[in-house]
Amino acid sequence: MTQYAHAEHKNSAGSCHETGVQDVIPIIDDIIGRYRGTRGALIPVLQSAQNLLGYLPKEVLIHISDQLDIPYSEVAGVVTFYSFFTTVPRGKHTVRVCLGTACYVRGGKEVLDAISKELRIEVEQTTEDRLFSLEIGRCFGACGLAPVVMIDETVFQRVKPSRIRALLDPYRIGPDQEADHETN
Amino acid sequence: MCKITINGNPLSVQDNATILEAAAMANMRIPTLCYLEGLQPMGACRVCIVEVEGSATLPASCSTPVREGMVIHTNSKRVREARKTVVELLLSEHEGDCRLCERSEDCELRKLADELGIRKNRYEGEKPSSATDTSSVALVRDNAKCIKCRRCVQVCAQIQHVGVLAPQFRGYRTTIGPAFSDPLSSVACVQCGQCAAVCPVGAIVEHSHIDEVLSALENPHKHVVVQTAPAIRAALGECFGLAPGTLVTGKMTTALKLLGFDAVFDTDFAADLTIMEEGTELLTRLMAAHQTGDRSKLPQFTSCSPGWINYAEHYFPDTLDKISTCKSPQQMFGALAKTYYAQKVGIDPAKMVVVSIMPCTAKKYEAARPEMRSSGFQDVDYVLTTRELGDLIKMSGIDFTALEDSPMDAPLGISTGAADIFANTGGVMEAALRTVHAVTTGRPIGMEDLHIAVLAGLEGIKTASVTLSGTIGVWKFLEGKEVKVAVAHGLGNAAALIGHIRDNPDEFQFVEIMTCPGGCIGGGGQPRFTTDEVRRARIAAIYREDEGKQLRQSHENPAVQQLYAEFLGSPLGEKSHHLLHTTYEQHERVKSH
Structure with missing residues (x-):
């Protein structure tokens, strides 16, 4: 992930599912306007769009392709190249388990298995209640803290398989309490 | 200008030339696979690697500019072995049965393997599963044969500004194709077939109508007429080893008559009408x-x-x-063949089959457009490309180059x-x-x-x-x-x-x-x-x-x-x-x- 993913238009995790595609088109157009004429605009625009919606629906990709005058096949090529991008709606929270070398040798795979078992989903799937999506990461740059798990933008260090439930439970609380949790 | 040495020969070449261009000027051929004249080189296939003294790696000659004093070897043992490995690895992922592939005669990968003396599979790679996309009217794609050279991507995007083909996914899962590897029919492919024209292997070819044409010709109840586009006569000879630009109008007409067409006409007639x-x-x-x-x-x-x-x-x-x-002339011809000509010769247009010989794959799409039925029938039934006609003639045992000339039939051949x-x-x-x-x-x-x-x-x-x-x-x-x-x-x-x-x-x-x-x-x-x-x-x-x-x-x-x-x-x-x-x-x- 690059700086843009964090810099641009991060919706609060609580509202991203409710944002409609049509609502974000003007915001995306605004972002595209700022990148117009700049080489390499595609990736930051895609990141911003995904941050707004939680995923990249086809109509948004077609819109970005038209506005940036980049063939749709090339836009899709970038979206399918980077595991960060997704074209299917994600859960409210994205759990990314790092399987980079350091995390892997210090038990990242066991952590992944434990989360998979706890959430009863496989990698790249979303729980039925649309609360969690599970993904694999390839190094978050926190190798000294391995094994590492990221939930949304928060990094958890030295995660043990036995502590998984405790890690996830705060994200399972109701929406009225959530605001408090997120400010932590 | 800069002075370089290629295979021991001193040369003076332009500063911005690539090693590949410099070698060509000195009549030294470096094999290529992804290279296309006039386009930005990609260095995707690595077949054109050469040895440059003082360089730790073997650079791709298509994308490496010459430097003053460069000493280059295009055919050293190191280059030959590495190049051979590159082609062996391409072969290891290329899923195709050369015995049955329609490109077996002119496949660039097969030719290269032959030139490099590759006689066994050293690497038995995991092959991609064959996923043939027949959704397009004009073109058929088989990703299992694709070697990801990206020539089609370049032609589609840079020459044609259409850009419906691009690499999708990543690493071993990479495929070349429309967005998300969706069928070609789901995107705005213009059916021009320039991708099929540059593909080095059999991964993109035209949707063949040869079988349909053969069965029409063999049906005694059908009156089968053929029209030939003007561009065919200057190119068909190439299918039989004649030099590009050899005019074969008369031989082509004779061949079509031998194939059994009831009348041999000319799209030229419809071009005049156009x-x-x-x-x-x-x-x-x-x-x-x-x-x-x-x-x-x-x-x-x-x-x-x-x-x-x-x-x-x-x-x-x-x-x-x-x-x-x-x-277009093709469609004017079809509409007139099944009305004007049918009336003239007293043939029920329902029993008439109009075949076109076209230099074009998009003509297959055009013939199938729903509005192209103004005779009350599909105006043009089948379209063969120049290449398909060449195949049909060979298939029929006709010795094309030995044929006498003959004229086209009246009136639609004038x-x-x-x-x-x-x-x-x-x-x-x-x-x-x-x-x-x-x-x-x-x-x-x-x-x-x-x-x-x-x-x-x-x-x-x-x-x-x-x-x-x-x-x-x-x-x-x-x-x-x-x-x-x-x-x-x-x-x-x-x-x-x-x-x-x-x-x-x-x-x-x-x-x-x-x-x-x-x-x-x-x-x-x-x-x-x-x-x-x-x-x-x-x-x-x-x-x-x-x-x-x-x-x-x-x-x-x-x-x-x-x-x-x-x-x-x-x-x-x-x-x-x-x-x-x-x-x-x-x-x-x-x-x-």
């Missing part, structure tokens, strides 16, 4: 603009090239009102030289101007050999102007007027020209667009491999064919004159409107289902 209709349409639009000041249908764009029509419908809907409503040049970029425009000049002034156009020299050749966008003087009759309003015309070939050039016209809407009156570089002679269905040198040879042959004809202006075609007298009435008349003209509609670029 000039009558399209020229009249242009003059009518000019008159309307003169009388009412309404220039909304100018400049008039040509409509012969079905890839261009697809491109305009998907990418430039604002040009649709300006495109001539004339069907044509003028103006029709022949439809095959070349600039040719439709030249043919139209010959007739427009003659109709409005009563005199042939005053150019040497009737050629408008500035419209010939491979420059991407060409312009010309003809001043009309001595005008007669209703055309006197054109007296002293300059008719300015523009020509573009290759859709990237077309897009640039349309951009210019948007900014300068009154500059041109008539614009010719051909989809493929060089025009139809460089079509996606022509024998491989079409380089600029080959294009020039075919273009020159077509001009020779034109110059060899007694009649050189479309309106002089006696069979066309007879058609108007007996059947159509006049150009743009009611019958013409019904049989020879069409409409266009905007299409979305990506199907949003």
Whole structure:
């Protein structure tokens, strides 16, 4: 992930599912306007769009392709190249388990298995209640803290398989309490 | 200039040359697979690697510029072994049965493996699963055969500005194809087949109609007629080892008769007819603009090239009102074969089969368009590319090069030289101007050999102007007027020209667009491999064919004159409107289902 993913238009995790595609088109157009004429605009625009919606629906990709005058096949090529991008709606929270070398040798795979078992989903799937999506990461740059798990933008260090439930439970609380949790 | 040494030979080459170009100048061939002349090199296939003294790695010669004092080895042991490994690894992922592949004769990968002496599989790689995409009317893609050289990606995006093919996914899962590896029919592919023309292996080919044509020919209850596009006669010989630009009109006609076609006709006839209709349409639009000041249908764009029509419908809907409503010659021919000709010879059009031989894959799509049924039947039933006709002739055991010449049949086989040049970029425009000049002034156009020299050749966008003087009759309003015309070939050039016209809407009156570089002679269905040198040879042959004809202006075609007298009435008349003209509609670029 690059700086843009964090810099641009991060919706609060609580509202991203409710944002409609049509609502974000003007915001995306605004972002595209700022990148117009700049080489390499595609990736930051895609990141911003995904941050707004939680995923990249086809109509948004077609819109970005038209506005940036980049063939749709090339836009899709970038979206399918980077595991960060997704074209299917994600859960409210994205759990990314790092399987980079350091995390892997210090038990990242066991952590992944434990989360998979706890959430009863496989990698790249979303729980039925649309609360969690599970993904694999390839190094978050926190190798000294391995094994590492990221939930949304928060990094958890030295995660043990036995502590998984405790890690996830705060994200399972109701929406009225959530605001408090997120400010932590 | 910089001094380098290649394989021990000192050379002086231009500073910005690549190693590949420098070696070519010294007549040392370095094998390539992804390289395409005139495009930015990609260095994707690694076949062209060479050894540069002092360099730790073997750089790709296509994308490495020369440096002063460079000492290069193109064929050292290290290079040979590495190059062999590169090709072996490509083979290890290439899932294809060479015994059954239609590219087995001219597959560049197979040829390369042979040249490098690869006689066994050292690497048994995991093969991609075969996923043949037959969703497109004109083209069939088999990703299992794809070696990801990206030539198709480059041609589609850079030459044609269509860009429906790109690498999807990543690493081992990479495939070349439309967005998200969706079927080709779900995106705005214009069906031009330039991808199939440059594919080094059998991963993209035309959708074959050979079996359908054979069964029609074998059916005693069918009357099977064939039309041949002008570009075929300058290229078909290449399928039989003749040099590019060898004219084989007579041999082709004999071969088609031997194949069992009941009548061998010429799309040239319909090209002459197109000039009558399209020229009249242009003059009518000019008159309307003169009388009412309404220039909304100018400049008039040509409509012969079905890839261009697809491109305009998907990418430039604002040009649709300006495109001539004339069907392409192929479709005019089909509509007339099943009406005029059927009546003339007393054959039930339901029992008639019209086959086209085209240099083009988009013609397969055009023939299948639902609106192309004005005879009451599908006007053109099957379309074979030049390559498919070559295959059909070989399949039938005909010794093509030994054939005697024979003439085409009347009446739909009679044509003028103006029709022949439809095959070349600039040719439709030249043919139209010959007739427009003659109709409005009563005199042939005053150019040497009737050629408008500035419209010939491979420059991407060409312009010309003809001043009309001595005008007669209703055309006197054109007296002293300059008719300015523009020509573009290759859709990237077309897009640039349309951009210019948007900014300068009154500059041109008539614009010719051909989809493929060089025009139809460089079509996606022509024998491989079409380089600029080959294009020039075919273009020159077509001009020779034109110059060899007694009649050189479309309106002089006696069979066309007879058609108007007996059947159509006049150009743009009611019958013409019904049989020879069409409409266009905007299409979305990506199907949003």
